[in-house]
Each structure stands twice: as C-alpha cells, then as structure tokens.
Amino acid sequence: MIIPVDELETDTLLNIIEAFVLREGTDYGSEEVSLKEKIQQVHQQLKSGDALLVYSELHESVNIVPASQFNTD
Template identity: 65%
Template sequence: MIIPIDQLDAQTLNNIIESFVLREGTDYGDYTTDLKEKVAQVKAQLESGEAVIEYSELHETVDIKKKESE
C-alpha cells in the first residue's frame, strides 16, 4: 500500500526517511554525503513523485522505493 506523504506528520516523514537512509548505507561514490543532505535528497524524490513510501501489510514494514513505471 502506498502512503501519501501529505498524510504524514512532518516528524514522522523525517523519521521514515532517516531510517531508510541509514539502512541504505553510506557508500555514495567518490564523495560523502552527510545525513541531512541525503534526507533532503530523498524527501525531494518523494515530493516530486519519483519515489513513494510503501507499507507492507504482510511484513508490517515501511520502505521507500522508486515509483514503478506505468
């Protein structure tokens, strides 16, 4: 199930994004990106619709994924 970001409290959205970024690791190539910057990048992807927040009822987990092409 896709969770619209406008239905989430700002702090909840930030916590979901931070959790995702920290789970994904810290290898960003030739340069390092701090947590604040990476969170801003993911939030921008969510706001643009490039990525979505997905809740799995089966696993009771929340994840951020690239929006699938339709």
C-alpha cells in the same frame, strides 16, 4: 499500499526517511554526502513522486522504493 507523504506529520516522515537512509547504507561514490543531505534528497524524491512510501501488510513495515520499480497495476 502507497502512503501519501503529504498525509504524514513532517517529523514522522523525516524519521522514516532517516531510518531508511541509515538502513540502506547508500554509497554516493567518491563524494561525501552528509546524513542531512541524504535525508533532503530522499525527501525531495518523495515529494516529486520519483520515490514512493510503501506499507507492506505482509511484513508490517514501511519502505521507500523508486516509483519506476513499484508495480501499480
């Protein structure tokens, strides 16, 4: 189930994004990117629709996935 990001409290959304960024351990290449910048980038992707906030009933968890990889059929 897709969770509309505009229906969440800002602090809640930012905490979800921070947990995602820390969990993913994303490699940004040779350029150092701060945690704050990573959170801002993911937040922007969620706001623009490039990424989606998805709740899994099976796993009872929330994840952030690229919109292009989410099957909406």
